[in-house]
Amino acid sequence: MRLGAAPLTLRVVLVLPVLAGLGLTLKQGAGSLAALLAWPGLLRACLLSLGPGLVATLISTLLVGLILGGRPRALAPLQRLLAPLLALPHAAAALGLAFLISPSGWIVRALSPWATGWHDPPDLLTLNDPWGLALTLGLVLKETPFLLLMALAALSRPMAQRQMVAATLGYGRVTSFALVVWPGVYPQLRLPVLAVLAYAMTNVDMALILGPSLPHPLSVQISLWMTDPSLTQQSLAASASLLQLALVGLALIMWRGAELAGSALLSTLSHTGIRATGLDRALQPVASLAALILMLLPVLGLASLAVWSVAGLWQFPDALPASLTLTVWSRAAPDLWAASALSLGLAVTVTAVALTLTIAALYAETPRHPPKALQTLIFIPLIVPQIAILPGIAQALITLPLPPLAAVALGHLIFVLPYVVLGLAGPFRAWNLRMAEVAATLGAGPWRILLTLRLPMLAPALAATAALGIAVSIGQYLPTLLLGGGRITTLTTEAVALASGANRRILGAYGLTQAFWPALAFLFAQRARR
Amino acid sequence: MNRREFGGLAVAGAALWAGRGMAGDWSALVARAKGQEVFFHAWGGDPKINDFIAWVGQQAMDQYGVKLTHVKLAATSDAVARVQAEQAAGKTTGGAVDLIWINGENFAAMKKAAMLFGPFAESLPNWALVDVAGKPATVNDFTEATLGLESPWAMAQLVFEHDSAKLPAPPRSIVALADWAKANPGRFTYPQPPDYLGLTFLKQALYALLPDPTVLQAPAAEGYDAAVTPLWPYLDALHPNLWRQAKAFPANEPALGQLLADGEVMISFAFNPGRASAEIAAGNLANTVRTFVLDGGTIGNASYVAIPFDASAPEGAQVLANLLLDPEVQARAQDADVLGFQTVLNMAALTDADRARFDAIKRGPATLSPSDLGPTLLEPHASWMTRIGDDWVKRYGVAP
Numbered sequence: 001m002r003l004g005a006a007p008l009t010l011r012v013v014l015v016l017p018v019l020a021g022l023g024l025t026l027k028q029g030a031g032s033l034a035a036l037l038a039w040p041g042l043l044r045a046c047l048l049s050l051g052p053g054l055v056a057t058l059i060s061t062l063l064v065g066l067i068l069g070g071r072p073r074a075l076a077p078l079q080r081l082l083a084p085l086l087a088l089p090h091a092a093a094a095l096g097l098a099f100l101i102s103p104s105g106w107i108v109r110a111l112s113p114w115a116t117g118w119h120d121p122p123d124l125l126t127l128n129d130p131w132g133l134a135l136t137l138g139l140v141l142k143e144t145p146f147l148l149l150m151a152l153a154a155l156s157r158p159m160a161q162r163q164m165v166a167a168t169l170g171y172g173r174v175t176s177f178a179l180v181v182w183p184g185v186y187p188q189l190r191l192p193v194l195a196v197l198a199y200a201m202t203n204v205d206m207a208l209i210l211g212p213s214l215p216h217p218l219s220v221q222i223s224l225w226m227t228d229p230s231l232t233q234q235s236l237a238a239s240a241s242l243l244q245l246a247l248v249g250l251a252l253i254m255w256r257g258a259e260l261a262g263s264a265l266l267s268t269l270s271h272t273g274i275r276a277t278g279l280d281r282a283l284q285p286v287a288s289l290a291a292l293i294l295m296l297l298p299v300l301g302l303a304s305l306a307v308w309s310v311a312g313l314w315q316f317p318d319a320l321p322a323s324l325t326l327t328v329w330s331r332a333a334p335d336l337w338a339a340s341a342l343s344l345g346l347a348v349t350v351t352a353v354a355l356t357l358t359i360a361a362l363y364a365e366t367p368r369h370p371p372k373a374l375q376t377l378i379f380i381p382l383i384v385p386q387i388a389i390l391p392g393i394a395q396a397l398i399t400l401p402l403p404p405l406a407a408v409a410l411g412h413l414i415f416v417l418p419y420v421v422l423g424l425a426g427p428f429r430a431w432n433l434r435m436a437e438v439a440a441t442l443g444a445g446p447w448r449i450l451l452t453l454r455l456p457m458l459a460p461a462l463a464a465t466a467a468l469g470i471a472v473s474i475g476q477y478l479p480t481l482l483l484g485g486g487r488i489t490t491l492t493t494e495a496v497a498l499a500s501g502a503n504r505r506i507l508g509a510y511g512l513t514q515a516f517w518p519a520l521a522f523l524f525a526q527r528a529r530r
Numbered sequence: 531m532n533r534r535e536f537g538g539l540a541v542a543g544a545a546l547w548a549g550r551g552m553a554g555d556w557s558a559l560v561a562r563a564k565g566q567e568v569f570f571h572a573w574g575g576d577p578k579i580n581d582f583i584a585w586v587g588q589q590a591m592d593q594y595g596v597k598l599t600h601v602k603l604a605a606t607s608d609a610v611a612r613v614q615a616e617q618a619a620g621k622t623t624g625g626a627v628d629l630i631w632i633n634g635e636n637f638a639a640m641k642k643a644a645m646l647f648g649p650f651a652e653s654l655p656n657w658a659l660v661d662v663a664g665k666p667a668t669v670n671d672f673t674e675a676t677l678g679l680e681s682p683w684a685m686a687q688l689v690f691e692h693d694s695a696k697l698p699a700p701p702r703s704i705v706a707l708a709d710w711a712k713a714n715p716g717r718f719t720y721p722q723p724p725d726y727l728g729l730t731f732l733k734q735a736l737y738a739l740l741p742d743p744t745v746l747q748a749p750a751a752e753g754y755d756a757a758v759t760p761l762w763p764y765l766d767a768l769h770p771n772l773w774r775q776a777k778a779f780p781a782n783e784p785a786l787g788q789l790l791a792d793g794e795v796m797i798s799f800a801f802n803p804g805r806a807s808a809e810i811a812a813g814n815l816a817n818t819v820r821t822f823v824l825d826g827g828t829i830g831n832a833s834y835v836a837i838p839f840d841a842s843a844p845e846g847a848q849v850l851a852n853l854l855l856d857p858e859v860q861a862r863a864q865d866a867d868v869l870g871f872q873t874v875l876n877m878a879a880l881t882d883a884d885r886a887r888f889d890a891i892k893r894g895p896a897t898l899s900p901s902d903l904g905p906t907l908l909e910p911h912a913s914w915m916t917r918i919g920d921d922w923v924k925r926y927g928v929a930p
Contacts, residue, residue: 041928104792121794123716128778130930213722213779214930227607234611312813316793325813331581391615398619404626485612485626486571486601497574497602503784505814506577 010361010417011377017414018380020396021389029238036239041215048217049247052132053201054254056139061193063140063290064147068155068185069177070280070287078291079152083467083522084515085145085298089475089492091499092511094209096301097138099308099504102127104316106304112317121316128212135211141298142206143196147189153464154188154426155181172277179270183263188426190259191379195422197255198248198383205477205496218244222387234391241388248383302515309508328505335494336513343474343490344517346405350412351469354420355462361421362428363450378418386415386478394482404484411479416469423465427458463528471518491517556655559845564595566846570835571609572631574602575784578808582869585862590853596846601627606636613645613838625840629847632836634672634726637680638912640836647837647844649678654848656855657681661876666908667832668874673747673911680834683854684863685872687830687906688730688823689898690799691787691806695818697796702825704738707797708764711771717796719772721786722779722927724919727801732761732918733910734829739764746910750917758918762925769926777930791815801831803903804870807894811867820896827905832874857884866894 036042067075088096099105104121112118127134159181166176207217215221218240225237308314312323390411397407431454439449455462477492486493495510568590574580580602587598603609609630616625632640640646651657660668660682668682669675676682692700701710711718721728737743739760745753769776773795780786783800790798791814800806809815835854837847853859857880863871877885893899 039928040924044928102792104794121792123774123794125774125777128774130777208781212930213781214777214926215928227605227611313816315791315816323813327813328577331577391611395615395619398615398621481608482612486603486609487569487599487626489602494574494602497604498577499575499604503575503577503814504788 007361007364010357010421013357013413014377014381014417017393017396017410018384018389021392022384024392024395025238025241025388028235029240029242032235032239035236036243039236041221045215045218045221046243046247048132048212048215049201049219049244050251052136052139052207052211052217053197054251056136056143056200057193057197057255058258059136059140060144060147060196061189063144063294064151064189065178065182066283066287067148067291067294068151069174069182070283071173072284072288072291074288074291074295078148078295081295081299082145082149083526084302084519085295086149086468087471087518087522088142088298088302088515089495089511090142090203091205091209091492091495092305092507092514093142093298093301094138094206095499095504095507095511096305097141097297098127098134098209099304100297100301101134101137106300106319109317110319118317127210130212130214132211132217135207135217138206138210139200139203141294143200144294147192147196149464150192150422151185151189153423153461154185159184170275170277172275172280174279174283175269175274175276179266183266191422194252194255194379195382195418197251201248201251202244202383202385204387205499209499218247219385219387222385226387226391238388241385244385245383245388248385252383302512305504305508305511307508308504309506309512311505328509332506332509336491336509339489339491339494340513340517342488343492344470346409346412346488346490347470347473347517350409350416350473351420351466353409354413354417354469355424355466357417358420358424359428359450359455362425365429378421381414382418390478390482397483404487408480408484408488411483412473412476415476415479416472419472420465420469423468424458424461427461431458459528460525463525464522467518467521467525470521474514474518555653560594560849563843563845563849566843567597567599568628568843568846568850569599569601569626570629570631570850571601571603571606571612571627573604573606574600575604578812578869582863586850586853586859589856589859590850593853594846594849596849598850606630606632610636610640610645613640613840614643616838616840617643617645621840623840624842625838626842627838628841628843629850630836630838631833632680633831633834634909635912635915637671637676637834637836638674640838641674641677641679645839646679647839647841647847648680650837650844650848651676651678651681651851653678654681654852654855656852659855659857659875659879661874661879664876665832665874667830667906670908671834672831672909672915676834680836681851681855682832682834682874683851683860684833684869685830685874686801686833687803687872687903688734688799688801688828689803689806689821689903690797690823691790691819691821691896692797693790693793693816693818694820695816696793700797700822702822704735704764704824708768708771710797711768714796715771716773716775717794719774719776719779719786719789719795720799721782723922725782726915727783727786727799728779729915729919729922730801730829731799732922733915734824734907735764736761736910736914736918737829737907738824738826743907746914747908749911750913754914754917758921761918765926776926787815790819802870803872804864804866804894804897806896807866808868808870810896811894817895821898823898823902823904827907829909830906831909833871857881857887861887861891864888865891866897867892870894870897 100107103124103126108121162180163176166180202219204219204223207220211217222237222240222244225233225240309328310324310326311321312325314321435453436449439453475492477496480488480490480493491510491514495507495514498507498510572583583600590596590598609627613625613627662668665685701707720731723729723732736746740757745757780789786798787800789795803821806815806819806821810817810819835851837844841847857875860873860875863869864873877888
């Protein structure tokens with residue numbers, strides 16, 4: 001095998017389907033721009049994409065800084081919980097949160113009627129609020145663990161040493177983190193942050209469950225137009241997808257502005273020589289509280305799904321179900337097994353291919369292929385809304401004699417690859433090449449160096465990346481549905497179909513199973529790290 | 531091979547072939563269907579329905595050697611879009627969809643775009659048992675003539691649900707409902723249009739508010755704006771008294787049902803007279819929940835199955851469409867512990883043994899008897915639904 005071909009293959013897999021899909025969207029959507037602009041909900045829908053997206057990303061990024069800088073005691077349990085938190089599928093996380101914070105939800109039930117006096121749920125707008133606050137909260141809870149994992153991977157020993165030096169100069173812990181560690185960590189965190197920004201603006205499942213509906217955020221509206229029964233709104237959906245793409249572009253520019261402002265602020269601060277040791281004590285409880293909420297809400301949400309999955313009749317204001325039953329689990333068990341086997345098989349295969357391609361491409365990197373090009377390319381499937389490109393890809397694939405499972409695997413590969421590159425590129429490039437020189441002088445060939453020296457040394461990063469790839473693949477909904485023609489039944493297609501029925505019991509069973517397999521993969525990865 | 535040849539033949543000469551519908555043709559078709567796998571695309575949001583479809587699949591395997599694979603959809607239009615994509619790509623055989631659970635707008639769209647196989651429904655052996663005269667909705671899908679392009683399998687009617695322990699005497703008309711909401715703010719709502727159940731509520735309101743509701747049977751034409759005028763002041767007055775002051779709406783029928791189960795609303799409604807009983811049997815609703823209908827009747831329609839023009843297993847799909855009309859299957863669907871769906875069959879056309887199956891069915895504590903269900907109002911022409919949906923979104927759907 002010629003490794004020189006690897007970067008090209010990677011690029012083709014990443015870019016060709018996206019371009020094909022985008023081309024079709026352009027063709028379909030160009031004619032409907034006027035109709036889109038005439039839609040009265042457009043401005044609000046755009047603001048509901050930009051607002052919660054930007055705010056949730058900002059809060060998540062600041063929380064990562066706060067938690068890493070404040071180093072609260074809760075960091076250790078939070079770190080252990082990162083795997084299951086990351087593995088929790090978005091729809092399940094959103095449903096769990098929705099049940100917690102709704103006026104008839106678990107928190108109010110636990111306090112009623114003894115503390116609140118409520119025998120019927122109050123008529124309060126805690127969910128689907130017009131400002132998107134519940135949606136923003138859900139996004140922060142789901143995205144902060146991802147950023148935290150990426151940041152922890154970027155934190156290295158030299159950074160800790162820098163902070164120690166600053167401490168000996170009399171800087172407080174928070175100040176030294178902000179002034180000397182963060183500027184080193186953030187550049188490595190940047191791509192994940194931008195991916196989170198794009199995801200927060202374009203996701204459909206969380207926005208549908210937690211977000212406002214008068215109007216919906218633009219991404220949800222696109223998918224509603226896409227599936228309108230009259231089949232006349234597809235071109236409107238296509239032109240709205242192009243607008244969504246432009247909005248993501250605008251948000252990226254705004255984010256760049258915020259980055260510049262932030263770095264100017266930090267540099268001004270560092271010139272003042274301010275030590276701010278008092279900040280440590282003030283921020284410590286805030287960091288602890290943030291870490292606690294980040295753990296508690298998703299865990300409680302997941303626990304509520306677990307309780308629902310075995311609940312008999314469970315009426316307001318009972319804090320727990322009146323009776324327990326295993327009916328849901330025993331009836332769903334055969335389907336859960338079948339869907340689990342297919343989901344896992346697909347995820348492991350796709351992740352293995354993605355890892356192989358990525359390692360080959362990274363290995364073949366030379367100054368002629370500046371890494372920057374790869375970084376930009378892998379980003380495309382992350383920022384282009386899936387709904388904008390998948391119908392086009394599906395239409396292109398229908399004409400090929402491809403079995404549905406292969407088409408779905410190809411679709412998953414497009415969206416798993418960016419995360420695999422994201423997870424592996426940093427550690428792979430950071431590996432000290434002088435080791436290879438030493439090995440080569442001892443007579444080892446390039447293959448032997450790669451397989452017996454470099455990859456084993458990168459085993460923790462490889463394991464973590466593989467787990468991430470598996471989690472991403474298991475979570476794919478639209479590619480599985482559209483490219484498989486509905487014939488490929490995974491845990492996620494089942495769960496999303498069930499989510500349309502709002503049946504918390506069966507959704508609880510699927511949500512837990514859906515979270516279980518990636519969580520297992522992350523646990524294995526953490527083991528490999530030790 | 532055989533299957534593909536047949537598919538081509540069917541597209542070319544379907545009308546001729548289906549018109550004959552002889553017994554010999556049917557047994558030959560059953561023989562060809564044996565061993566086929568039928569991909570049945572049907573909404574997968576309700577475990578009760580999923581279990582029922584799995585049971586039908588078991589019958590199909592045991593009786594005909596046909597394998598049913600349920601493709602669980604979040605929305606029927608996902609399957610329609612798939613067939614549309616195949617049509618756009620020039621496919622005529624080997625499609626991904628063999629059978630779709632369908633009605634209303636989705637059927638109208640597929641019929642208009644010639645995406646359907648058939649006519650086949652009226653040549654199914656069990657077609658003779660269908661109550662076409664007593665249930666005109668079995669051949670009229672939202673006023674769209676089915677022409678044998680889809681086969682009915684369940685009747686639905688709008689019924690309202692309430693917890694009799696909390697609300698013993700619910701309001702029984704559209705106007706009384708608004709008065710009740712005023713006295714009990716925040717305890718009633720409807721799914722957000724263009725969800726079909728939300729639109730059904732608006733259509734039910736039109737029946738009550740229009741001086742002459744018969745105009746609803748014709749396409750919504752020039753007189754539309756004047757005709758629907760009474761609807762908007764009614765909603766303007768109702769909305770401040772709705773759940774969350776109409777600043778949020780439930781997404782669909784299951785979400786509305788969940789609000790009733792959580793005690794957030796005191797009156798909800800569903801397009802299935804047996805839903806409440808089935809939910810009580812499943813332990814999801816209090817056993818004090820009861821159903822009621824409005825004075826003057828409520829809207830009713832039928833659920834159908836249709837076969838796409840490029841289906842891979844059209845024979846197996848027809849065997850399933852026929853099986854769904856089997857009295858044993860229909861009686862099981864009507865059982866409150868299973869689905870609580872109303873049958874499409876004519877009791878007078880059944881054998882004594884089959885009639886006895888229906889007589890033995892438990893109706894469930896919350897289900898009204900056929901006479902208490904009252905008159906069924908016909909679905910308005912589909913164009914009303916589309917235009918009312920558009921207008922609702924313009925008025926209420928783009929700002930809280």
